[in-house]
Amino acid sequence: MSCQQHSLKTWNTFSLEACANKISMAESAEALCQFWQQSTDQNEPVLLLGEGSNVLFLDDFSGQVIINRIKSIRVSETTDAWSLHVGAGENWHQLVETSLEQGLSGLENLALIPGCAGSAPIQNIGAYGVELDRVCEYVDIVSLADGVQQRLTAAQCQFGYRDSIFKYQYRDGYAIIAVGLRLAKIWQPVLSYGDLRNLDPLTVTPREVFNAVCQMRRSKLPDPKMTGNAGSFFKNPLVSAEVAAKLQAEYPHIPQYPQINGDVNVKLAAGWLIDQCDLKGFHIGGAAVHAQQALVLINANEATGQDIVNLARSVRQRVAEKFNVWLEPEVRFIAAQGETDAVEVIA
Ligand SMILES: Cc1cc2nc3c(=O)[nH]c(=O)nc-3n(C[C@H](O)[C@H](O)[C@H](O)COP(=O)(O)OP(=O)(O)OC[C@H]3O[C@@H](n4cnc5c(N)ncnc54)[C@H](O)[C@@H]3O)c2cc1C
Structure with a gap:
């Protein structure tokens, strides 16, 4: 089945207004390949989506979005x-x-x-x-x-x-x-x-x-049906044992999670780092840091993808200034032609 409703608003949990040239539903592997072939023949990009709960649309998508609905x-x-x-x-x-x-x-x-x-x-x-x-x-x-x-x-x-x-x-x-x-x-x-x-x-x-x-x-988490979001916006950063020890000396309450399987790095809680910068509720344009859960960026009021990007950049900068730790997005950034490097976008 192929549909001609091109808005992606209900296909991304941030509820951002973005459009695609075409949105298609694939219920089999064969349908996925057929839709992909159509786009390839027309030299247009393809984006696969499940439920759009881990994507940030930076722009309208200039190609076909294929929604995977293979069931069983x-x-x-x-x-x-x-x-x-x-x-x-x-x-x-x-x-x-x-x-x-x-x-x-x-x-x-x-x-x-x-x-x-x-x-x-x-x-x-x-x-x-x-x-x-x-x-x-x-x-x-x-x-x-x-x-x-x-x-x-x-x-x-x-x-x-x-x-x-x-x-x-x-x-x-x-x-x-x-x-x-x-x-x-x-x-x-x-x-x-x-x-x-x-x-x-x-x-x-x-x-x-x-x-x-x-x-x-x-x-703890805002329901995307009520408030647009994509869950944890940033990954919990992994730092060396040496960096972790220095941070612990300066911030004795900093949560730290030593890794198993021989990994010498230590995981920090990105939400705690953001919270320590007093950023809960901080907003830029229609985007905001969630007031209860600092790791979640929300579409507070008709945000654009650019609002979320500007907010993410600002949060990342503030955390780096205070802790010298650079956060990386967990969410995948989708530009007009396809996925783009999220770290580069907010650097
Ligand atoms: C409120 C909320 C809470 C969340 N909590 C968690 C959590 O606790 N832990 C966690 O790990 N994540 C969490 N997430 C993130 C998200 O739920 C997961 O990443 C989820 O697996 C994304 O599924 P999706 O179908 O929505 O993927 P989409 O957002 O549709 O796609 C994600 C990426 O996968 C690609 N893709 C999608 N389908 C396919 C396919 N069939 N083949 C190849 N590529 C494909 C897309 O192109 C895109 O790059 C949360 C998100 C929200 C909104």
Whole structure:
């Protein structure tokens, strides 16, 4: 199906007014390839979207936006695990909820993250101590030029903190069409973050973790349906142990998260750094730093993409002046011809 409503306002959770030449819905890998071919023949750019919850439109998009709506969830089991083969266009939160209703646990910490299942591997979505790579077994992709499909194992996806191979080698000319998840039948709760620490590890159920995560997210994060935003605007910065020690000496309460897997770097909380610069509520044009959650930039009043960029630049500058740490956006910046380097734009 192809539609001629060109506004992207409902296709980006910032609710920015932007347009595309064309918006198409793809319900199969074949449709993705056909739409891609049309645009290639006309020499126009293509942008793949799931639910637009991690993009910032800097401008109108001068090409075709293809919305991935490949659906299907297939469940199979072995003695020790459930395997889920999930179409890329499935809504992530609904998947979490449905699997829980069917007695399959392991996704509950990732409840209420907006977007599609097929977008989840791209930045290795994470929340409350769990990242997608904990449960991801494989990702299926299609080469848009020739329709050839390929399965990448989790190791081949090169997952990292908000990172994967889909931001580099498989960014252009490929689409994710399905994700394979493996949920162990012996459930191990992850209760290391926030209010989850108050739950009793001996008696807690997956449903209780799910409810606690939903409750925390609803109380802390603005709902994009009410206030345009794309969640955490910046990544939590990783700094060397030496820099972390210096910051700790100067700011004894600074939150620091040492990394596992032999990584000597230390993760800082970007929201805390922004908050220490007294930036909650700070606004430029129609864009503002959320009054309760400093890491979230919002469309407070008919913001333009440029308002958000100006605000992000200012926030980044202020944090660097105070802490000598440069924040990098987590959100993907989309210019008229396609994705552009977000750090360069706000430098
Ligand atoms: C309120 C809110 C809270 C959030 N909380 C979290 C959180 O806790 N943790 C977290 O990790 N993220 C969070 N996010 C960010 C966002 O939800 C995730 O990044 C999500 O995975 C994006 O999914 P999407 O379908 O909306 O992707 P989109 O925004 O549509 O696309 C994101 C990028 O992926 C590309 N893309 C989309 N689909 C495909 C495909 N099928 N194949 C190839 N490329 C594709 C797009 O071109 C774009 O570059 C939050 C966002 C919001 C608005």
